[in-house]
Amino acid sequence: MAEDIWEDSEARKNVENVFNRETIEALFDLSEDGHFDVLHGIVKDGKESRLCIAEKFNRGEQSNFIAAKIYAVEASNYQNMQQYLFGDPRFEGIKHNRRSIIFNWCRKEFKNLKKAESLGLNVPSPIAFEKNVLLMEFLGEDFRPAPRLNELELENPETALDYLVDAMDRLWNEEKLVHGDLSAFNTLIWQSQVYLIDFSQAVLTHHPQAEELLERDVENVLNHFRKTYDIERGTDDVVETITG
Ligand SMILES: Nc1ncnc2c1ncn2[C@@H]1O[C@H](COP(=O)(O)OP(=O)(O)OP(=O)(O)O)[C@@H](O)[C@H]1O
Numbered sequence: 193m194a195e196d197i198w199e200d201s202e203a204r205k206n207v208e209n210v211f212n213r214e215t216i217e218a219l220f221d222l223s224e225d226g227h228f229d230v231l232h233g234i235v236k237d238g239k240e241s242r243l244c245i246a247e248k249f250n251r252g253e254q255s256n257f258i259a260a261k262i263y264a265v266e267a268s269n270y271q272n273m274q275q276y277l278f279g280d281p282r283f284e285g286i287k288h289n290r291r292s293i294i295f296n297w298c299r300k301e302f303k304n305l306k307k308a309e310s311l312g313l314n315v316p317s318p319i320a321f322e323k324n325v326l327l328m329e330f331l332g333e334d335f336r337p338a339p340r341l342n343e344l345e346l347e348n349p350e351t352a353l354d355y356l357v358d359a360m361d362r363l364w365n366e367e368k369l370v371h372g373d374l375s376a377f378n379t380l381i382w383q384s385q386v387y388l389i390d391f392s393q394a395v396l397t398h399h400p401q402a403e404e405l406l407e408r409d410v411e412n413v414l415n416h417f418r419k420t421y422d423i424e425r426g427t428d429d430v431v432e433t434i435t436g
């Protein structure tokens with residue numbers, strides 16, 4: 193095979209960005225720990241991660257399907273991640289190299305999901321993590337992830353918007369957390385409920401950019417409901433109610 197065909201191929205990109213030796217070892221460890229039996233493959237290509245489906249057999253009963261989010265180590269913009277990690281007491285003393293930053297990015301998503309879950313919010317339940325691999329509940333069925341908010345038309349958009357505003361409020365006030373990348377793209381609709389996903393960027397409220405990030409989250413969410421459903425709410429009002 194000509195070398196440039198391999199160089200330019202999708203196959204190479206997937207192997208080198210995702211299934212490198214370290215990732216395979218992390219997956220192996222998670223499987224050895226009993227979290228899953230089979231890894232089925234990639235169902236979503238994110239900017240900095242791939243989402244795979246894994247299956248855990250249940251003797252005599254239906255299997256459980258879980259999501260394995262694999263952060264690309266080589267392809268990630270890890271410089272950009274640093275501003276969301278440093279200054280957070282949960283990540284004090286971590287090393288500044290690429291691997292350490294990506295592994296902590298993954299650990300951060302796990303911890304943030306735990307916080308959101310502890311409030312009883314709709315998020316994929318986090319299961320475990322190892323290096324650059326995060327295991328969590330899979331939202332969807334038949335190997336298809338649940339649709340994103342931007343991909344469908346809701347029958348009760350007001351209810352969904354109220355839920356998202358309340359979720360931002362409770363994260364901010366009860367867990368001192370701001371999602372930081374909330375939008376119709378990081379919101380799934382599953383079994384008629386709104387779910388928040390993609391928490392790796394979330395920071396504590398004492399982070400210097402916390403208020404700015406909250407404002408951006410509120411604006412992203414309100415813009416979607418304004419454009420799609422003609423629902424008018426003011427960003428400043430919502431932010432003020434949350435930060436009170
Ligand atoms: N637990 C889950 N269950 C089902 N689908 C999921 C789950 N987590 C993520 N997804 C799907 O995978 C996509 C990418 O995941 P996520 O947003 O967490 O990663 P990302 O690397 O930040 O991606 P992007 O850069 O596209 O936002 C999501 O938009 C969603 O469609």
Ligand SMILES: [Mg+2]
Pocket residue numbers: 238377378390
């Ligand atoms: Mg995302």
